[in-house]
Amino acid sequence: MRIFLALLALVFAAPLCAQDLLPPAPYAYRQLDDPAQEAKAQALMETLRCLKCQSQSIADSDAPMAGDMRNQVRTRIAAGEEPEAIRQWLIERYGDYVTYTPQLRPLTWPLFAAPLVFLVLAAVLLRRRFRRSRSSAT
Structure with a gap:
Protein backbone atom coordinates (compact mmCIF):
# COMPACT_ATOMS: atom_id res chain seq x y z
CA MET A 1 0.00 0.00 0.00
CA GLN A 103 -13.06 48.76 -13.03
CA LEU A 104 -16.63 49.76 -12.30
CA ARG A 105 -18.87 47.05 -13.75
CA PRO A 106 -22.35 45.76 -12.93
CA LEU A 107 -20.79 42.99 -10.86
CA THR A 108 -18.37 45.26 -8.93
CA TRP A 109 -20.43 48.40 -8.29
CA PRO A 110 -21.55 47.20 -4.81
CA LEU A 111 -17.88 47.16 -3.77
CA PHE A 112 -17.60 50.83 -4.68
CA ALA A 113 -20.96 51.78 -3.14
CA ALA A 114 -20.62 49.86 0.15
CA PRO A 115 -18.28 52.37 1.87
CA LEU A 116 -20.65 55.24 1.07
CA VAL A 117 -23.64 53.27 2.36
CA PHE A 118 -21.78 52.50 5.60
CA LEU A 119 -20.80 56.16 6.06
CA VAL A 120 -24.40 57.34 5.60
CA LEU A 121 -25.66 54.63 7.94
CA ALA A 122 -23.07 55.57 10.59
CA ALA A 123 -23.99 59.27 10.30
CA VAL A 124 -27.71 58.51 10.73
CA LEU A 125 -27.08 56.28 13.75
CA LEU A 126 -24.74 58.80 15.40
CA ARG A 127 -27.20 61.63 14.79
CA ARG A 128 -30.02 59.66 16.45
CA ARG A 129 -27.77 58.73 19.35
CA PHE A 130 -26.68 62.31 20.00
CA ARG A 131 -30.26 63.61 19.63
CA ARG A 132 -31.49 61.17 22.29
CA SER A 133 -28.63 61.98 24.65
CA ARG A 134 -29.24 65.74 24.25
CA SER A 135 -33.00 65.28 24.79
CA SER A 136 -32.52 63.26 27.94
CA ALA A 137 -29.89 65.68 29.32
CA THR A 138 -32.24 68.69 29.21
Missing part, protein backbone atom coordinates in the same frame (compact mmCIF):
# COMPACT_ATOMS: atom_id res chain seq x y z
CA ARG A 2 2.87 2.40 0.81
CA ILE A 3 4.53 1.71 -2.53
CA PHE A 4 1.24 2.42 -4.30
CA LEU A 5 0.83 5.73 -2.47
CA ALA A 6 4.44 6.71 -3.22
CA LEU A 7 3.96 5.97 -6.91
CA LEU A 8 0.69 7.87 -6.94
CA ALA A 9 2.40 10.88 -5.35
CA LEU A 10 5.16 10.77 -7.96
CA VAL A 11 2.67 10.62 -10.81
CA PHE A 12 0.84 13.72 -9.57
CA ALA A 13 4.00 15.60 -8.55
CA ALA A 14 5.78 15.22 -11.91
CA PRO A 15 3.71 17.89 -13.76
CA LEU A 16 4.25 20.34 -10.91
CA CYS A 17 8.01 19.89 -11.02
CA ALA A 18 8.10 20.16 -14.81
CA GLN A 19 6.49 23.61 -14.73
CA ASP A 20 9.40 25.16 -12.83
CA LEU A 21 12.02 23.47 -15.02
CA LEU A 22 10.99 25.36 -18.14
CA PRO A 23 13.40 28.09 -19.23
CA PRO A 24 12.19 31.64 -18.64
CA ALA A 25 10.48 33.47 -21.48
CA PRO A 26 12.81 35.68 -23.59
CA TYR A 27 11.57 39.02 -22.23
CA ALA A 28 10.94 37.85 -18.67
CA TYR A 29 14.24 39.29 -17.42
CA ARG A 30 15.51 41.18 -20.47
CA GLN A 31 14.43 44.71 -21.29
CA LEU A 32 13.32 45.97 -24.67
CA ASP A 33 15.95 47.69 -26.83
CA ASP A 34 13.84 50.84 -27.32
CA PRO A 35 13.85 52.91 -24.07
CA ALA A 36 10.43 54.45 -24.85
CA GLN A 37 8.85 51.04 -25.33
CA GLU A 38 10.52 49.71 -22.18
CA ALA A 39 9.20 52.70 -20.22
CA LYS A 40 5.66 51.93 -21.43
CA ALA A 41 6.09 48.25 -20.54
CA GLN A 42 7.52 49.06 -17.10
CA ALA A 43 4.70 51.50 -16.33
CA LEU A 44 2.12 48.87 -17.28
CA MET A 45 3.87 46.06 -15.38
CA GLU A 46 3.82 48.12 -12.17
CA THR A 47 0.02 48.30 -12.36
CA LEU A 48 -0.47 44.55 -12.86
CA ARG A 49 -0.65 42.15 -9.94
CA CYS A 50 1.27 38.88 -9.83
CA LEU A 51 -1.27 36.08 -9.57
CA LYS A 52 0.95 33.90 -7.38
CA CYS A 53 2.37 36.54 -5.03
CA GLN A 54 0.29 38.56 -2.64
CA SER A 55 0.23 42.28 -3.39
CA GLN A 56 3.33 42.28 -5.57
CA SER A 57 3.36 43.66 -9.08
CA ILE A 58 4.67 41.58 -11.95
CA ALA A 59 7.53 44.08 -12.22
CA ASP A 60 8.68 43.17 -8.67
CA SER A 61 7.86 39.46 -8.54
CA ASP A 62 10.31 36.62 -9.17
CA ALA A 63 7.57 34.03 -9.71
CA PRO A 64 7.76 32.16 -13.04
CA MET A 65 4.22 33.24 -13.87
CA ALA A 66 5.13 36.90 -13.38
CA GLY A 67 8.06 36.37 -15.74
CA ASP A 68 5.69 34.97 -18.34
CA MET A 69 3.38 37.95 -17.89
CA ARG A 70 6.33 40.38 -18.24
CA ASN A 71 7.27 38.57 -21.43
CA GLN A 72 3.72 38.94 -22.77
CA VAL A 73 3.66 42.66 -21.93
CA ARG A 74 7.04 43.36 -23.52
CA THR A 75 6.31 41.26 -26.61
CA ARG A 76 2.99 43.01 -27.19
CA ILE A 77 4.50 46.48 -26.57
CA ALA A 78 7.28 45.66 -29.06
CA ALA A 79 4.61 44.63 -31.58
CA GLY A 80 3.04 48.10 -31.25
CA GLU A 81 0.05 47.25 -29.07
CA GLU A 82 -1.20 49.95 -26.69
CA PRO A 83 -0.77 49.38 -22.92
CA GLU A 84 -4.51 49.72 -22.25
CA ALA A 85 -5.30 47.03 -24.84
CA ILE A 86 -2.77 44.74 -23.16
CA ARG A 87 -4.35 45.45 -19.76
CA GLN A 88 -7.80 44.57 -21.14
CA TRP A 89 -6.45 41.35 -22.65
CA LEU A 90 -4.93 40.34 -19.30
CA ILE A 91 -8.16 41.20 -17.46
CA GLU A 92 -10.15 39.07 -19.90
CA ARG A 93 -7.69 36.23 -19.45
CA TYR A 94 -7.13 36.35 -15.66
CA GLY A 95 -10.01 38.44 -14.29
CA ASP A 96 -10.17 41.79 -12.48
CA TYR A 97 -7.75 40.60 -9.78
CA VAL A 98 -4.80 41.05 -12.17
CA THR A 99 -5.03 44.85 -12.09
CA TYR A 100 -4.49 47.26 -9.21
CA THR A 101 -7.01 49.65 -10.76
CA PRO A 102 -10.38 47.90 -10.50
